[in-house]
Amino acid sequence: MSTVAKAVSLLETLGADISELGLAELAGRVGFDKTTTRRLLISLIECGLVEQDERSRCYRLGAGISRLALLREAQFPFLRTATPTVERLAQETGETVHLSEYSSRGLVSVHVVESTKANRVSVPVGMILPLHATASGIALLAFARKKLRDAVAEGPFPAFTRHTVSAPEELSKLIEAARARGYSTSTQGFEEGVFSVAAPILGVDGIAIGALAIATPQVRIRKGDIERHGAAVAAGASEIGEHLFGLLPSSAHAAAQPQRARARI
Amino acid sequence: MSTVAKAVSLLETLGADISELGLAELAGRVGFDKTTTRRLLISLIECGLVEQDERSRCYRLGAGISRLALLREAQFPFLRTATPTVERLAQETGETVHLSEYSSRGLVSVHVVESTKANRVSVPVGMILPLHATASGIALLAFARKKLRDAVAEGPFPAFTRHTVSAPEELSKLIEAARARGYSTSTQGFEEGVFSVAAPILGVDGIAIGALAIATPQVRIRKGDIERHGAAVAAGASEIGEHLFGLLPSSAHAAAQPQRARARI
DNA sequence: AACCGCCGTTGCGAATAACGAAATCAACAC
DNA sequence: GTGTTGATTTCGTTATTCGCAACGGCGGTT
Numbered sequence: 001m002s003t004v005a006k007a008v009s010l011l012e013t014l015g016a017d018i019s020e021l022g023l024a025e026l027a028g029r030v031g032f033d034k035t036t037t038r039r040l041l042i043s044l045i046e047c048g049l050v051e052q053d054e055r056s057r058c059y060r061l062g063a064g065i066s067r068l069a070l071l072r073e074a075q076f077p078f079l080r081t082a083t084p085t086v087e088r089l090a091q092e093t094g095e096t097v098h099l100s101e102y103s104s105r106g107l108v109s110v111h112v113v114e115s116t117k118a119n120r121v122s123v124p125v126g127m128i129l130p131l132h133a134t135a136s137g138i139a140l141l142a143f144a145r146k147k148l149r150d151a152v153a154e155g156p157f158p159a160f161t162r163h164t165v166s167a168p169e170e171l172s173k174l175i176e177a178a179r180a181r182g183y184s185t186s187t188q189g190f191e192e193g194v195f196s197v198a199a200p201i202l203g204v205d206g207i208a209i210g211a212l213a214i215a216t217p218q219v220r221i222r223k224g225d226i227e228r229h230g231a232a233v234a235a236g237a238s239e240i241g242e243h244l245f246g247l248l249p250s251s252a253h254a255a256a257q258p259q260r261a262r263a264r265i
Numbered sequence: 266m267s268t269v270a271k272a273v274s275l276l277e278t279l280g281a282d283i284s285e286l287g288l289a290e291l292a293g294r295v296g297f298d299k300t301t302t303r304r305l306l307i308s309l310i311e312c313g314l315v316e317q318d319e320r321s322r323c324y325r326l327g328a329g330i331s332r333l334a335l336l337r338e339a340q341f342p343f344l345r346t347a348t349p350t351v352e353r354l355a356q357e358t359g360e361t362v363h364l365s366e367y368s369s370r371g372l373v374s375v376h377v378v379e380s381t382k383a384n385r386v387s388v389p390v391g392m393i394l395p396l397h398a399t400a401s402g403i404a405l406l407a408f409a410r411k412k413l414r415d416a417v418a419e420g421p422f423p424a425f426t427r428h429t430v431s432a433p434e435e436l437s438k439l440i441e442a443a444r445a446r447g448y449s450t451s452t453q454g455f456e457e458g459v460f461s462v463a464a465p466i467l468g469v470d471g472i473a474i475g476a477l478a479i480a481t482p483q484v485r486i487r488k489g490d491i492e493r494h495g496a497a498v499a500a501g502a503s504e505i506g507e508h509l510f511g512l513l514p515s516s517a518h519a520a521a522q523p524q525r526a527r528a529r530i
Numbered sequence: 531a532a533c534c535g536c537c538g539t540t541g542c543g544a545a546t547a548a549c550g551a552a553a554t555c556a557a558c559a560c
Numbered sequence: 561g562t563g564t565t566g567a568t569t570t571c572g573t574t575a576t577t578c579g580c581a582a583c584g585g586c587g588g589t590t
Contacts, residue, residue, distance in 0.1 A: 003268040003547070003577075004305060008312040008329075015336030023537060033579045038538075040269060047273040048370035054410075055470070057537060061337035063368035064273075066344070066375060069334030071280030071391040072326040079331070103328035105313035110331060126336040145319075205320070268548075268576080289566060298550050303568075305548095322567065 006032060007040050011049065011061065015126065020058035078210070079111060082201070082240045086111055086212070089236050093214055093229060096121040100129055100136050101210040102144075107137055110210075121194050121215035132157050132171055133164045135186035135196035136211035141171075142178040143200040143208035149175065163188040183230040193218050197229040199237035204245050212237040271297060272305050276314065276326065280391065285323035343475070344376060347466070347505045351376055351477070354501050358479055358494065361386040365394055365401050366475040367409075372402055375475075386459050386480040397422050397436055398429045400451035400461035401476035406436075407443040408465040408473035414440065428453040448495040458483050462494040464502035469510050477502040 013029050014021065021029070027037040041059055044050040048064030073079055082099050090097040090113035098112040106128040114120055131137035131152050141149050153168040165171050178184035183199040190196075198213035214229045278294050279286065286294070292302040306324055309315040313329030338344055347364050355362040355378035364376040371393040379385055396402035396417050406414050418433040430436050443449035448464040455461075463478035479494045 001547095002304075002308045004272040004308040005312060007269040007272070008309075008314065011333055015333050015340075018340065034537090035539090035579060036577080039267075039577080043267045043269040044273075045369055047270060048368040048373075049273065051368065060340065061333060063366045063373050063375070064370060065330070065337050066334045066366070067368070067373045067391050067393075068276055068280050068326060069331045070375060072330050074390060075280075075283065075325065101328045101331070103313040103316065103332070104310055105329060108313075108328055108332045110328070110335060125339060126332050128332075287566075288568090299567085300550060300569090301548075 003040075006030075006036070007044060010037065010040055010044065011065070014050065014059060014061050020053060020056065020060045022056075022058050026059060078244065081243045082210075082212075083111055085236045085240050086113055089113075089212070089214065089232055090115070093232060095214050095216045095229075096123065097212070097214050098123045098136075099210065099212055100140075102140055102208065107131060107134070107140055107211065115216075117220075119217050119220070121191075121196075121217060123215065130158065130160070130190065133160050133186070133189040134213075135184045135189075135198035135215075136213045138171075138174050138178050138184035138186060139198040139200045139211045139213070140208045142175045142184060143202060143206065145207060160190045161188050161192050165189060181230065182234045185226060185230070188218065195221055197226060197233055199230070199233040201237045201244075202241045212240065268305075271295070271301070272309060275302065275305055275309065276330070279315065279324060279326050285318060285321065285325045287321075287323050291324060343509065346508045347475075347477075348376055350501045350505050351378055354378075354477070354479065354497055355380070358497060360479050360481045360485075360494075361388065363388045363401075363478050363480065364475065365405075365478070367405055367473065372396060372399070372405055372476065380481075384482050384485070386456070386461075386482060388480065395423065395425070395455065398425050398451070398454040399478075400449045400454075400463035400480075401478045403436075403439050403443050403449035403451060404463040404465045404476045404478070405473045407440045407449060408467060408471065410472060425455045426453050426457050430454060446495060447499045450491060450495070453483065460486055462491060462498055464495070464498040466502045466509075467506045477505065 009030050010026070013026060017029075023034060023038055023041070026041075027034045030037065032040075041050055041052075045052060045062070048062050048067070050059055051062040052059050078101060086097050086099050094115055094117065096112065096115045098109055100107045100109045102108075107130075109123055109125055109127045109129060112123045112125055114122055129136055131141055132155075141152060153171060157164065157166045157171075159166060165174065174184065174186075183197055186196045186198075188194060194215055195218040196213050196215040198211045200208035201210040201212060203209040212233050214233055216225075216229075274295050275291070278291060282294075288299060288303055288306070291306075292299045295302065297305075306315055306317075310317060310327070313327050313332070315324055316327040317324050343366055351362050351364050359380055359382065361380045362378050363374055365372045365374045367373075372395075374388055374390055374392045374394060377388045377390055379387055394401055396406055397420075406417060418436060422429065422431045422436075424431060430439065439449065439451075448462055451461045451463075453459060459480055460483040461478050461480040463476045465473035466475040466477060468474040477498050479498055481490075481494075
C-alpha cells in the first residue's frame with residue numbers, strides 16, 4: 001500500500017465519521033500503527049488538509065481540502081453549473097433530485113435537493129453510489145467507455161436489497177434499455193421502497209461524466225410518472241452538459257448538442 | 266520532504282494552474298523526477314483525487330477532492346452558514362465582500378461576492394492571504410493564540426506594495442487597534458489602491474477561525490465609510506459565529522455571545 | 531491528592547516503498 | 561520513413577517509512 005493511499009484513507013475516515021476522532025480511535029479504524037498514523041497526520045496538518053483541535057487533540061478535515069475543491073470548481077464549475085437545474089427539477093417535480101459525478105472511485109453524490117414531502121428519499125452528499133445498483137449508475141454505464149462497463153459486468157454485485165441486480169445479463173439489459181430511452185430506471189435496487197430515474201450528463205466526447213436523478217418512494221408512483229420524470233432528467237442532464245461544455249471552448253455550437261451523436265460506445 | 270507533502274504539492278500545482286498539465290510540465294513545476302511524479306499521480310488517481318484525460322493524457326484535480334470537501338462541509342458547515350451573510354453585506358454595501366478561513370497554511374479565501382461596480386476589487390477564491398498584509402489577516406491575528414501572533418511577528422514580512430507592513434511594532438500597533446475596535450483596516454497593504462476592513466469570526470473558545478472583509482478601491486472611500494463598513498463586518502462576523510456555534514451544542518445561549526468575553530489573548 | 535487512561539513522543543532494527551537513470555513505446559510532424 | 565517529443569516501463573540501489581516498545585505528560589476520575 002502506497003504512502004499516499006494511506007494518507008488518503010485517513011482523510012476518508014475523517015470524512016466518514018460524524019464526530020472528531022482521536023489518534024487511537026483513528027489508528028484502529030484505518031488499521032495502521034499509532035506511530036504511522038500520527039506521522040501521516042502531522043504531514044497532513046502541515047499541508048493544511050487536516051486540523052487538530054487544540055483542546056481535545058482530536059483530528060478533523062482541514063480548510064486545505066475546501067481550498068483544493070474550490071480551486072477545482074474554479075477550473076471545472078460542475079456544481080455551479082448544475083445546481084440551478086437540480087433546484088428547478090426539484091421544484092417542478094416536488095421529489096428528491098440528486099446530482100452525481102463520476103471518479104475512478106465510483107459515482108459520488110455531489111448535490112441533493114430533498115423533497116419537501118414528509119415521505120421522501122434522502123441521499124447524503126458525498127456518498128459513493130454503486131454503479132450496478134442505482135439508476136444513476138446504470139445511466140452512467142449506458143454512456144461509459146466499454147472498458148468500464150466490462151469491469152462492472154465482471155466484478156461482484158454486492159446486494160443492497162432483495163432486488164439488487166445480481167447477474168451480468170440483467171445488468172446489460174438495464175443498460176441497453178437506458179441507452180435506448182436516454183434515461184435509466186431502478187426499482188429498489190439500492191434501498192427498499194425507492195424508485196429512481198436517472199439520465200447521464202455527457203462530456204465533450206459523448207462519455208458520461210455524471211448523472212442526474214429523481215428518487216421517489218415507490219408508493220407514490222402514478223401512471224405516467226416514470227415517463228414524465230424520465231423526460232425531465234434527460235432534458236435536465238443535457239442542459240447541464242451543454243452549459244458545461246458550451247460555455248468553455250466555444251459557446252456557438254452549444255445548441256446543436258453534437259456530443260450525443262459522437263458517443264463511442 | 267515527506268511523501269504526502271510531495272503528493273499534496275502536486276495537488277496544489279494542479280489547482281494553481283488554469284489549464285490541465287502534462288507529466289513533464291508538472292514534474293518540472295514541482296521539481297520532482299518524472300518517474301516520481303508519475304508514481305505519485307497514479308496513487309492519487311487510484312484514490313480519486315486526480316483524474317487523467319484519456320485523450321490528452323493531461324492531469325487535473327479529481328472528484329474525490331470535491332467529495333472530501335463536501336464531507337467536511339457536512340461536518341462543519343462554514344460556507345453554508347456564512348454565505349447568506351456575505352451576500353447580504355455585498356448587497357447592502359455594494360462593495361466586494363469576502364470570507365476567509367484559517368488553516369495551518371494560512372488564511373484561505375473561501376467565498377467572494379464582487380461588487381457590481383466597474384471599478385472594483387477582485388479576490389480569487391482559494392487564494393491564500395498573507396496574515397501581515399491584509400485586513401483579514403490582522404483581524405485574525407488580533408483574536409488568535411499568542412503563539413501564532415509571535416510566529417508572524419518573527420517571520421519575514423514579504424512586501425506586496427510600498428505600503429506593506431514591514432516591522433513587528435507596526436504590525437502590533439495594527440493588531441492592538443483592531444482588537445480595541447473589533448475590526449481591522451488595511452490600506453494598500455496587499456494591493457495598490459485597495460482599502461479593506463475586516464472582522465474576525467470567532468470559535469467557541471474566542472479564538473478567530475476566519476474573517477469577513479469588505480474591500481474597496483481607495484478612491485471611493487468617503488467620510489464615515491470606514492466606520493460604517495467596520496460596524497457592518499463586525500456585526501456580520503459575529504452573526505456568522507453565532508449561527509455556527511449556536512446551532513451545534515446548545516442554541517439557547519447564542520444571543521449572549523459569551524465567546525468574546527472568554528477570549529484567551 | 532494520588533491514580534489511571536489516553537495521547538503524544540522518542541529510538542532503533544527491519545522492511546519496503548520511493549528513487550532515478552536508462553531503455554522502451556506511442557503519437558505526431560515533417 | 562525518419563526525427564522529435566513526451567509518456568510509460570524496468571530495475572538495482574537507496575533512503576524512507578514502518579512498527580514495536582518504552583517513556584513522559586496532561587486531564588479527568590475516584
